[in-house]
Amino acid sequence: MARLTIPAEELVRSGHSACPGCGATLVMRYLLKGVGNRAIVTVPACCWTVIGTPFPTTALDVPMLDCAFEATGASISGLRAAADQLGLKDVTIVGFAGDGGTVDIGLQALSGMLERRTDGIYVMYDNEAYMNTGVQRSGATPEGAWTTTTPVDEFSRGKLEPKKDIMAIVAAHRPAYAATVNVAFPEDFVKKVQKAKAIKGPRFVHALAPCPPGWRYSSEKTIEIGRLATDTNMFPLYEIEDGVYRITRKLGVAKPVRDYLKTQGRFAHLGETEVAQIQAEVDARWKRLLALETLV
Ligand SMILES: Cc1ncc(C[n+]2csc(CCOP(=O)(O)OP(=O)(O)O)c2C)c(N)n1
Numbered sequence: 367m368a369r370l371t372i373p374a375e376e377l378v379r380s381g382h383s384a385c386p387g388c389g390a391t392l393v394m395r396y397l398l399k400g401v402g403n404r405a406i407v408t409v410p411a412c413c414w415t416v417i418g419t420p421f422p423t424t425a426l427d428v429p430m431l432d433c434a435f436e437a438t439g440a441s442i443s444g445l446r447a448a449a450d451q452l453g454l455k456d457v458t459i460v461g462f463a464g465d466g467g468t469v470d471i472g473l474q475a476l477s478g479m480l481e482r483r484t485d486g487i488y489v490m491y492d493n494e495a496y497m498n499t500g501v502q503r504s505g506a507t508p509e510g511a512w513t514t515t516t517p518v519d520e521f522s523r524g525k526l527e528p529k530k531d532i533m534a535i536v537a538a539h540r541p542a543y544a545a546t547v548n549v550a551f552p553e554d555f556v557k558k559v560q561k562a563k564a565i566k567g568p569r570f571v572h573a574l575a576p577c578p579p580g581w582r583y584s585s586e587k588t589i590e591i592g593r594l595a596t597d598t599n600m601f602p603l604y605e606i607e608d609g610v611y612r613i614t615r616k617l618g619v620a621k622p623v624r625d626y627l628k629t630q631g632r633f634a635h636l637g638e639t640e641v642a643q644i645q646a647e648v649d650a651r652w653k654r655l656l657a658l659e660t661l662v
């Protein structure tokens with residue numbers, strides 16, 4: 367019989383209201399498998415408030431606090447202080463926010479939490495747009511992607527600006543631990559969360575969360591597309607521990623980014639020149655990451 371490498375306990379219940387194939391739901395599932403049931407999760411306005419709390423029920427078997435859109439980092443610090451006052455030392459405080467709520471509106475609160483050295487884990491699930499309000503571009507939307515605010519028509523070719531590098535912003539705060547994870551690699555995901563749990567201080571997890579309606583693909587393809595994101599180096603897997611970088615999935619030869627882009631309707635308009643530009647940027651970012659790994 368195959369040996370289970372990730373905990374069997376489920377802390378996300380069935381009957382939630384996510385779309386079929388939702389990567390963000392898998393992020394919460396694997397996160398809680400790694401953290402365990404002594405956790406309090408604070409969630410700002412995003413898809414997950416809708417997924418997790420169809421009134422009068424909850425999809426989580428741990429307490430969940432609904433905070434304001436911009437406040438996740440502050441909410442983590444407040445919950446940690448309250449838990450400490452109550453002597454709840456074994457409780458892990460987790461913030462769980464979307465990319466819009468993190469790289470844009472919540473950036474100041476995240477920076478404050480990291481700078482205060484709050485003992486908590488901030489998880490950003492990255493579906494690369496403001497999905498809950500109808501697929502508007504966020505700072506984390508990749509270059510070239512169609513969204514409702516970066517349309518594809520005679521005047522526009524999708525998003526013009528590159529994806530904001532949240533890991534670099536977080537790394538500049540010298541967190542105790544930071545890691546990228548991907549729902550297509552659950553063992554790596556849960557292992558990193560377990561590691562984060564065991565470390566004290568501010569920790570950050572950047573989780574890729576494919577989104578069928580927002581990325582315009584059929585819902586059964588979530589894992590296949592997630593794998594391609596990492597295997598083309600679009601979304602590399604690595605961790606930063608005390609400032610030291612370690613790449614956790616390195617390929618001999620990465621697949622071409624074209625293989626990833628062609629799986630999703632949001633990139634369907636891109637021509638050969640635009641794909642080549644994206645490939646060049648991915649190659650440059652990968653080279654930089656390899657260089658960072660050699661710095662100690
Ligand atoms: C201050 C404020 N502005 C706008 C909103 C409306 N709003 C609710 S959810 C949301 C989108 C959230 O996007 P993201 O953080 O990327 O999470 P996702 O919806 O993609 O899961 C917005 C704009 C709000 N709740 N509060």
Ligand code: SF4
Nearest residue numbers: 384385388413497577
């Ligand atoms: S819109 Fe995307 S992130 Fe939101 S529930 Fe649906 S699949 Fe999940």
